[in-house]
Amino acid sequence: xxxxxxxxxxxxxxxxxxxxFAISLCxxxxxxxxxxxxxxxxxxxxxxSFQPGTNMSAWLxxxxxxxxxxxxxxxxxxxxxxxxxxxxxxxxxPEQYGQVEFREFREALAxxxxxxxxxxxxxxxxxxxYEEAANICGCAVGTIKSRVNRARxxxxxxxxxxxxxxxxxxxxxxxVLASGE
Amino acid sequence: MSERKPVEQENTMEAAATRxxxxxxxxxxxxxxxARLGQQLRSMYDDVVNQxxxxxxxxxxxxxxxxxxxxxx
Numbered sequence: 001x002x003x004x005x006x007x008x009x010x011x012x013x014x015x016x017x018x019x020x021f022a023i024s025l026c027x028x029x030x031x032x033x034x035x036x037x038x039x040x041x042x043x044x045x046x047x048x049s050f051q052p053g054t055n056m057s058a059w060l061x062x063x064x065x066x067x068x069x070x071x072x073x074x075x076x077x078x079x080x081x082x083x084x085x086x087x088x089x090x091x092x093x094p095e096q097y098g099q100v101e102f103r104e105f106r107e108a109l110a111x112x113x114x115x116x117x118x119x120x121x122x123x124x125x126x127x128x129x130y131e132e133a134a135n136i137c138g139c140a141v142g143t144i145k146s147r148v149n150r151a152r153x154x155x156x157x158x159x160x161x162x163x164x165x166x167x168x169x170x171x172x173x174x175x176v177l178a179s180g181e
Numbered sequence: 182m183s184e185r186k187p188v189e190q191e192n193t194m195e196a197a198a199t200r201x202x203x204x205x206x207x208x209x210x211x212x213x214x215x216a217r218l219g220q221q222l223r224s225m226y227d228d229v230v231n232q233x234x235x236x237x238x239x240x241x242x243x244x245x246x247x248x249x250x251x252x253x254x
Binding site (some may be wrong): 003009012013015016017019020023024036037040041044101103105106109120121124125126152153155156159161 | 229
């Protein structure tokens with residue numbers, strides 16, 4: 001059966017955001033790309049369960065998230081302290097995830113509990129609504145909201161920011177430059 | 182001679198209570214801080230999004246599509 005052109009377009013269109021999500025989940029570009037590839041294979045094998053007219057991107061995010069979760073559980077049995085391991089893997093590959101300028105932020109993000117990290121990314125970066133994020137994570141909307149709030153508070157603590165000035169001169173300069181564009 | 186119990190223990194408990202109070206979390210993050218954290222999160226994420234679709238994923242879909250066509254014949 002040939003792939004429907006609109007399906008193909010929708011899948012490829014979701015790939016950049018799926019990669020960004022995968023990288024922020026596992027902290028490693030190569031593993032993230034493998035995760036995306038496995039997600040696409042699973043999605044195409046189960047394309048009949050996709051309801052046309054619904055959000056392809058949200059469907060793919062759900063598959064990726066569930067797949068990552070089951071892999072994560074498997075690995076957890078093998079490696080103790082997976083979150084700590086994740087933080088270490090970030091430190092050893094600072095150049096892999098975008099630019100060095102996000103290093104401090106990335107390291108703080110890596111220290112969040114996984115539930116909070118994924119909720120924050122889905123709502124704060126992937127652009128999903130609280131309802132969509134709740135569907136993707138298979139939990140209540142209120143749960144997502146409280147995870148996002150806790151994630152934000154914890155991030156601010158980890159980065160020692162109490163006010164916008166605490167972001168440092170670089171950030172301020174960048175904001176001024178950006179506003180001058 | 183009677184032994185006197187030091188009253189230090191009470192003081193210590195009081196000190197602990199004061200410390201606990203001082204460590205209480207601020208109720209809410211300022212809007213400006215939230216906005217800046219959000220900005221950093223999005224720039225980091227968009228950095229990856231802007232890389233577009235790596236060849237391996239185009240190749241993967243092409244390969245699957247070709248396999249699919251062969252199967253159909």
